[in-house]
Amino acid sequence: MIKVLGVDHINFVVKDVEEGQRFWSDLLGIELRNTRDFPQIDMKACRSRERGEPVKESDITPCLVVYEPLTPDGPEARTFARRGEGVTTIVFSVENLKDAVEHFKARGIEPFLATKTSAFFRPRDTHGVRIMLMEGWGYRKGLDR
Template structure:
């Protein structure tokens, strides 16, 4: 059995990363902590820490990327909620034993050097849930 340790971050799909950052930095007074392109996910991300968690702004780098498709279908907004786990491999094994439908059967690279895996929204009441392990 595994346990989610905390909300690691909330992923927010945006059309324009620079414009979106302004609200969090200029209005809410938070500080953006750099940007990264994750080529395999066709996304440019910016993490904005807030207390013990972060906001992850996600801008697609390609019209056929998952974030572009999300925005096309649902518009800009919350795309996923990520929970920190201590041992992602063990968490995935437990979920598999429980018959939980997954998008990722094994960990993959996530922004910020995290190991991540997504649970299918059909298993979570339509919420895209990410599990994240950070070293």
């Protein structure tokens, strides 16, 4: 059985992170900040929230991550070349990752990458959006209860 706690964060890939930052901040009225490089995951990104940043329980807004591929031939650049700009990943926080992964597998959906705390599922298996399951909260870890 799967128990989804909520949406932790949503990733958007854009051609230019500064332009994406201006566009999404203006459109949604959410401040995106701290643009920086993340070479380990091939991204230059800005976020609406930092990991562990205190969050009030009444704030149900998931973290938004806007990024551009950091390298022209890395994995994110290949995804961008195939799919263009848009939502790339929706990250769901789950109560128990092992149970959630088994729930997906029982429906014929295998993770393409799994760690102790997260699992990723290919867009071709999940109607066009890469899904990540995360045990507990990532960006909402500082939830003020």
